[in-house]
Amino acid sequence: MNNCSASIKILTGSNYSKWKQDLDFSLGIANLDLALRESKLTINADSTLEQKERLAQWERSDRLSLIAIKRTVSEHLLSGLLEKGTTKEFLTVLGERYQVSDNAESGCLMKQLTYIRYDNVGGVREFIMKMVHIQTKLKSHQIDLNEKFIVEHALNCLPADFTQILHVKESGQHPFCLM
Numbered sequence: 001m002n003n004c005s006a007s008i009k010i011l012t013g014s015n016y017s018k019w020k021q022d023l024d025f026s027l028g029i030a031n032l033d034l035a036l037r038e039s040k041l042t043i044n045a046d047s048t049l050e051q052k053e054r055l056a057q058w059e060r061s062d063r064l065s066l067i068a069i070k071r072t073v074s075e076h077l078l079s080g081l082l083e084k085g086t087t088k089e090f091l092t093v094l095g096e097r098y099q100v101s102d103n104a105e106s107g108c109l110m111k112q113l114t115y116i117r118y119d120n121v122g123g124v125r126e127f128i129m130k131m132v133h134i135q136t137k138l139k140s141h142q143i144d145l146n147e148k149f150i151v152e153h154a155l156n157c158l159p160a161d162f163t164q165i166l167h168v169k170e171s172g173q174h175p176f177c178l179m
Contacts, residue, residue, distance in 0.1 A: 035062035
């Protein structure tokens with residue numbers, strides 16, 4: 001788990017989605033996600049040895065997952081959070097507190113797309129791929145921007161150094177597309 005937790009960026013409050021994705025992956029790779037995937041078993045006098053072993057595995061998973069999670073959360077964010085309870089309950093509380101709403105994320109992505117400009121770092125293709133990446137994220141929020149819009153916007157964001165590309169586009173002889 002140590003190598004896996006090293007790849008998880010510390011939760012700062014504004015990076016919840018990425019943090020949660022990295023955490024789920026790391027706990028899964030380390031085989032510590034049992035407590036997140038399954039409910040705690042109830043053991044009684046009639047329980048089988050297999051059920052008791054499964055409970056022991058679940059408790060180990062819960063304990064170690066909680067430790068791993070707390071190691072990847074900024075100390076100031078931990079204050080006031082649930083001290084007792086399961087890993088699943090702890091993650092629920094964290095999610096309610098720090099998960100960015102879809103509307104806020106959509107707004108942020110729209111702002112990125114609106115104000116993006118080619119900065120002469122990397123190629124034009126890489127710049128357009130950044131825009132396509134933002135378009136794909138927006139699509140997951142039910143904001144569908146068609147390919148023609150992205151191509152037009154990308155070309156409009158290019159500096160004057162790229163007038164030759166713009167003239168080719170305006171001539172209409174070579175239609176531009178993403179694929």
